[in-house]
Amino acid sequence: MKRANLVVGVVLVALVVLTAVVSWVWTPHDPIRVNPATVLRPPGSTYPLGTDGFGIDILSRLMVSARACLLIGVIAVGIAAVLGVPLGVVAGQRGGWLSEVIMRATDIWYAFPALLLAILLAAAVGASTVTAMVAIGLATVPAFARIARAGTVQVMSHDYVSAARVSGTRPTMIAVRHVLPNIAPVIGVQASVSFGIAILAEAALSYLGLSTRPPTPTWGRMLRDAQTYLFSNPELALWPGLAIGCAVLGFNLLGDGLRDLLDPRLKEIR
Incomplete structure (x- = not known):
């Protein structure tokens, strides 16, 4: 079941990625061309999923929307990891008052979800x-910081890290050589789960008009138009x-599967 x-x-993630890649070179119809003569056509051979209220092919819009979905997910997760992981590593390595300051700052950070940040940035x-x-990237930073701190604290308690510190190895080199390679699996799992959250x-945000502007199609705007x-x-x-549900489910299942595969404690249970 865990491998399932x-x-x-x-499979679901590969389907989304494949759809986005194919949309760069081929779509059944123009995904942004309005055609009043084909408004609300039912599914058929010409339009496999029918057309919307603007006469645009739904399948073409779904395919192109996958590109924006993946792009925003990659950049948002990248922003969160680049900012959150170093904060978590520093907090786990140094401890004391610095760790408390960083963790309390992330607690405050949690009070600004992606929607609120997007509204503030859109207004500005x-x-x-x-x-x-x-907005999505900044809202996800605290999750990466907490995961990275927990993993760093665990790694820093090992004897080989203590030996490196006694031998005079600088904290930066300890983080690069010992901490980051050991916490990379849990960071990868968190990235996969955060990717699904970013898609949602x-x-x-697209539904509320706070993301990609028209005429570029997105799944959220398709819901609003529908x-x-x-x-x-x-x-x-x-x-x-269905597209949103499959994409989010795919990345969540991928994260759960990677956790089951990479977590040594779960391997011991088997």
Whole structure:
């Protein structure tokens, strides 16, 4: 069952990535061209998933939306890891008052979720893809800082780290040679889970108009456009909803599977 989570997660993530890659070179129709003559067409051979209220092919929009979803996820998780991991490592290595200051700062940081940060940034510089990436990335920093600190504290308690410190190895070199390689698996698991959260957050921000601007399609904007036809054509909301659900589920299952595979404590239980 544990390996099944990993396999299903890999398959779903690979499907999303493949869809995004294929959309760079081919889509069934133009994903942004409005065609009043084909409004709300049912699924068929010409339009496999039908068309929306603007006459645009739904499948083409879904495919192109996967690109924005992955781009924002990669950049947001990258921002969170680049800022959060060093903070966590420093807090775990130094301890004392510095660790307390960093951890209490991350507690305060938790009070600013991605939606609130996106609203603040949108008010300051305007809604855009960059706004969404920065907001989601900053909101995820505390999670990486806590995970990195916990892993660093565990690594620092080992004898080989104590020997390195006694021999005069600088804290920076200890972090590079001993801490980071040992906490890399848990950071990778956290990155996978955070990627799913970033996709969900991006969809919410797109729905509210705080992310990628039109005419570039996103899954969240497709949901917002579909709400007008929710009772007459509910399938318009079904397809982007399924896309978001599959992507988030895939990255969450991938994270769970990697944790089960890489965590030595779980291996001992088996």
